Amino acid sequence: MAKIVVDVMLKPEILDPQGKAVAAALPRLGFTFAKDVRQGKRFEIEVDGEPTAAQLAEVEKAAEKLLSNPVIENFTVRVEK
Amino acid sequence: MAKIVVDVMLKPEILDPQGKAVAAALPRLGFTFAKDVRQGKRFEIEVDGEPTAAQLAEVEKAAEKLLSNPVIENFTVRVEK
Amino acid sequence: MKIGVVTFPGTLDDRDAARAVNHAGGQAVALWHNDADLRGVDAVILPGGFSYGDYLRCGAISRFSPVMEPIIKAALDGMPLLGICNGFQVLAEAHLIPGALTRNHELHFLCRDQKLTIENTNKAWTSSFTHGQEILIPLKNGEGAYMCDDNTLAMLEGEGRIIARYVGENPNGSRNLIAGITNERGNIVGLMPHPEHAIDSLTGPSADGLGFFTSVLNSFLAGSVK
């Protein structure tokens, strides 16, 4: 069984209130490493057997149609072992 | 400038209504590839320069303390180019 | 009796909680998230709202507010502490009570008048009710599904630590219809629905919520708090 991962992030030019809130909270807890934080979604999709190219193409389509909102978000699809 | 990614997923035993809703919606749109879907969060943290081991250790701590809730979630930290 | 009501940035029901306290005969004292001390209060309420926008996870950021330090200390010492809705989420994030609150199973914010049964009446916040009493108060949240592992659930059930349970259809997917729970000692209560919005039938579905506030006052007068 393999896992296909779709990461969905707000486009860089779109305001990310959640990422902003996290970035503001980190230094209050003494964590100073972050220059910026963006928060997005991660979908883990379980498929039977090794994902085929056709399957990945389908996932791309689903990512565009359902998993992301192309008006404000970008996505990437990859296979994870 | 490098990017550290923290992925946060609900523990397998915790019900994931969002993932379930996505899994149910996919076949309605004609997508039949998914056996199961889980939805989690992805944080992209921008840091100055190459992340050091010390920095990554800090991120681990922040992930445990703030970015995830260990009662219900697991996380992974990695560097992304 | 002085009861502190905490305002975090984004807290919404602080005025309502203070009104309920005063209505019940107590004296509400405003506490600010940046306060380092509790201004001599005898109990604390963490009210509902969207502290820090509910970003990241509800209650996750406010849980680290400066005021939480003295609150946690006092509560572990036995001070009555009630977390309503977002306050419940803060309690869970602070691990003052077990479990976590997650997204409603229908994935919408839900506001409705909700029937509950009170199942634990010997604690600071529910002594005014009778065991099994059915009450009607507003429920309004987007992440109100109570989640915990099986062992925790068995423990909560076994120790009678479920304060209130939803009656009828599960509104949000909470395990075992849990609407509110308490810590082992019984002084800390997390409650998802809103008793402060049900202190008179003019502005709420009933006056049933008042019982939570009179409970703590009565226990205090009877000297049984702490």
Next chain:
Amino acid sequence: MSLDTVAKAQENPDASQPFAELGLKPDEYARIKEILGRRPTSSELAMYSVMWSEHCSYKSSKVHLKQFGEKAVKTDALLVGIGENAGVVDVGQGYAVTFKIESHNHPSFIEPYQGAATGVGGIVRDILTMGARPIAVMDPLRFGPADAADTRRVLPGIVAGVGGYGNCLGLPNIGGEVVFDETYLGNPLVNALCVGVMKHSDIKLAKAAGAGNLVVLYGAKTGGDGIGGVSVLASETFESKGPAKRPAVQVGDPFVEKVLIECSLEIFAEDLVVGIQDLGGAGLSCATSELASGGSGGMKVQLDKVPLRDPSLSPEEILMSESQERMCAIVEPSKIDRFLEICEKWDVTVTVIGEVTDGNHLEITWNDELIVDVPPRTVAHDGPVYNRPLAQPAYIDAVAKEVINVPLPTTAVEITSTVLKLAATPNLADKSWVTDQYDRYVQGNTIQSQPDDSGMVRIDEKTHLGVAVATDANANWSYLNPYEGAKLALAEAARNIATAGAKPLAVTNCLNFGSPEDPGVMWQFAESVRGLADGCLEMGLPVTGGNVSFYNQTGSVAILPTPVIGVLGVIDDVRTRTPMSFDRAGLDLYLLGETHSDLAGSEWAYLHNQRGGVAPVADLQREMRLIEFLVAGRTKKIFAAAHDLSQGGLAATLTEMVLRHNIGATVQLDNVGLMLLSETPGRVVVAIDPSQSAALTQEAPAQKIALTKIGVTGGDSLVINDAKISLTELRQAHTSTFKKLFG
């Protein structure tokens, strides 16, 4: 392109400029040159283009809207009239209330959640700007057919957005509308209303007075959001270092707005501002030019001081950005320290960006170079005014000739199926699927909300003074006769206030129409405005503000003319309101008002695809008598319940009443089909204790109000003549529609 400055504009007066891409007409561009005596700089061009857009300048509507001022009754109740961010009404006991509706239609089509969310955010800031604490919101919504695929995309997102933003601000949602019609497919209407309350002495205005006072920008940082409200292309015509594409959607941050509200209220309470303006459409262009022209006219702004979320923004873009959650205040230098302190307490970003000056120049610099030097009035108020051609569209006469021919039920079986069908039709079905996503309890002062005729909130906990607000539009009638349609919507909203016993005081409106460049649409608009102005004059109600939304059309098909009218009323003691329905058996049910054959534009006709006929004519004298009767009856405690009749007629009203507390009713009707389905305006069903019959039967005729006893309350069904519909079945029909459609 390097920085364009005033000096360069003088040096090379003939440089070509992208005025057309920015939505300006050649003659408008020529006017700007004439005003300035030179070509505008690119920053000036940006400002004029957004401020002279339809959205900001009301250039097509102004000539009509002025009737609201001209025909208005003189009333002391109006503390601040049209022209400010929102009108302010005296509601007694030293309280002032402000309320306004605004549209966010187009953005909500593109990105339903964010469009609706920022729509709520914008109107709330308008109310805050007046110095008021926002206390409630409402959301009149309109969509394409309920079962259309795009409605399924748009509606859940819009509802979640209204809730997501409003809930997070802690504003109870006390009402709204959900209406479906083909013409809104591709043009959903998202109108948002906000009500705020303050003491008279706390009213704030948008004016920059007093040379030396500071111009302070506070709230969110400025990003590239919504640049060029007039044209998404706009920003691309300016070369900039940044990403090629600016975001086409504004994203709201309700948490920042909540903090901004509390921070502002603390600032107001300490009297730290001379003038204040929110940043909405046209962003800083609007705020600076309006503040300056509201004062003596002089202001200097250092634009490079504006805190940016996106450092690549050019000055032109900063001037046009519609980033949410920002406010601009004028502060005396002696008070600035305290102002900054309060902002720090709330963790709100704050920057002094300029100062008020003598004279009447708005001067904006970028790294010390002068890039704008304009008389602010010419930007804010002297925009073009069009008297656009208008012509009664051909359809008007054609539809008037159509005879409505729908089946009217007579038998028990027909009555039952008709009532159930109406109860379940999306326009009349229970809206809990929507309203359950809204917090109606927060602030602890909500007296009425969905499904009551109006929303009502208490504004003083000791005296129990309260206000009620209702919004209504009947686009079917407006389509048949826009003049009457506007009056009828006004009457309906006022009636919805009065059923609870509140006294109507003031009016706001949101006029949603197709393209003003279509003479037929322009005629619909003109007729609607004339109708509303005449109606308000006759009813003695001032229009305190509103909003116009044009270009709601898909191709050549415009939406139905949709003037949404909001009426605000006052009630001296909310505890004495008349509830919308009865909670016990044994009460008598009466119908107030006459029923005629008014099926044109009715829900029943719509269900039979008949859209023609002649709309009812508003009889506002009769409406006013009815309103007075309802208000007086509340004081005299005559009514146990009162609920008005509107879409769906008596059938819908009875359905809503019996389901409210699950107490049935038995009614006997002559001419049952018409009685159930006609939508004759000016009618209300009241329930009274039999001991009050004498009071009712004496006083109604004395006020020339027709009165018909139709039945009694009680039982577990709705019985109409021989038809017996169980409440269970009726509830099932009424409540399952939205769940089925939207999950």
